[in-house]
Amino acid sequence: MKTATEKAPSKLILLGEHAVVYGQPAIAVPLREPSAEAVVTETSESEPVAVELKDFGLRWTRGEKAEAEEILPFAHIVRSCIEDGGRMPGRGWKLSIRSDIPIGCGLGSGAAVSTAALRAIHRFFGFAIAPRELSALVYETERMLHGTPSGIDNTVIATERPVLFRKGEDGEFIEPPAAPIFFVIGYTGKRHKTFAVVTEVAEARAADPETYDGIFADIGEITRKGAAAFRAGAFAELGRLMDENHRLLERLGVSSPELERMVQAAQAAGALGAKLSGAGRGGCMVALAPDAVVAGKLEEALRRAGSVMTVTTGILRRKAAACG
Numbered sequence: 001m002k003t004a005t006e007k008a009p010s011k012l013i014l015l016g017e018h019a020v021v022y023g024q025p026a027i028a029v030p031l032r033e034p035s036a037e038a039v040v041t042e043t044s045e046s047e048p049v050a051v052e053l054k055d056f057g058l059r060w061t062r063g064e065k066a067e068a069e070e071i072l073p074f075a076h077i078v079r080s081c082i083e084d085g086g087r088m089p090g091r092g093w094k095l096s097i098r099s100d101i102p103i104g105c106g107l108g109s110g111a112a113v114s115t116a117a118l119r120a121i122h123r124f125f126g127f128a129i130a131p132r133e134l135s136a137l138v139y140e141t142e143r144m145l146h147g148t149p150s151g152i153d154n155t156v157i158a159t160e161r162p163v164l165f166r167k168g169e170d171g172e173f174i175e176p177p178a179a180p181i182f183f184v185i186g187y188t189g190k191r192h193k194t195f196a197v198v199t200e201v202a203e204a205r206a207a208d209p210e211t212y213d214g215i216f217a218d219i220g221e222i223t224r225k226g227a228a229a230f231r232a233g234a235f236a237e238l239g240r241l242m243d244e245n246h247r248l249l250e251r252l253g254v255s256s257p258e259l260e261r262m263v264q265a266a267q268a269a270g271a272l273g274a275k276l277s278g279a280g281r282g283g284c285m286v287a288l289a290p291d292a293v294v295a296g297k298l299e300e301a302l303r304r305a306g307s308v309m310t311v312t313t314g315i316l317r318r319k320a321a322a323c324g
């Protein structure tokens, strides 16, 4: 039986979230793990296309109304591959998805599952898809579900490259440092709604534009310095900038008691730097460790501070086949 399996990475915003909504740059990197996986399998020629979400025990068949919210992006992807000039047949294949990336925690789970799905479908039918084209298709799916995302998730996840991202632009790829980088991710277990947090920040800014624009500009400066430190593998400097960025995110009002506890625990346990990552108010945080031994200690400290999913990970090094 013919099958095609494809993976997609999670992403981490290293510096610059929220300020990126106001035109400042942000750095995001693809992570080795957690990740999402999609498998396309041949079925009987008469069977309409189906989607299975392994993590939710959900199944949808084309022609049915997509009831569950979790199915919507895949129903959209399947339709776009078949209808309106899509090149794939409407029968004889099924798409199965599974993912280790917690939903609503700032690690790009939505863009990752869409990327894996589109890659697997294209590979199954023998169609090439360039990373930029893939990124645009993933953005369409994201936009349908989440309003107007900045585009950072699809750019990083579909291209599998660290990027210095600016809203409305393609983004400048940053070569990752040669030395291994140890990120320890902690998760509060609280899903956040990016749109709601971004809206609250917009309201607070409307009431006090001077203060907020000053904070965004300071975050922008930190991010620019951070891009140079990242490229050079200057991890002590990068960690210091992460700490500074976190303090500014706290001033924006997007931290939470859970995130503060974890960031402080990581700093006390020997992190080079630590910050919340993504929209905040829950979701996840990241600590930078100087080596694997300290990373282990940070994991322990984060678990004690309440992290419900703790993982030491690094940057996904891009496969040659993904170039383009």
Ligand code: PMV
Residues within 6 Å of the ligand: 013, 016, 017, 018, 019, 020, 021, 105, 106, 107, 108, 148, 149, 150, 151, 152, 194, 198, 277, 278, 279, 280, 283
């Ligand atoms: O938590 P996430 O991964 O949805 O990240 C949100 C990042 C923001 O800068 C807050 C919003 C955006 O669209 O860039």
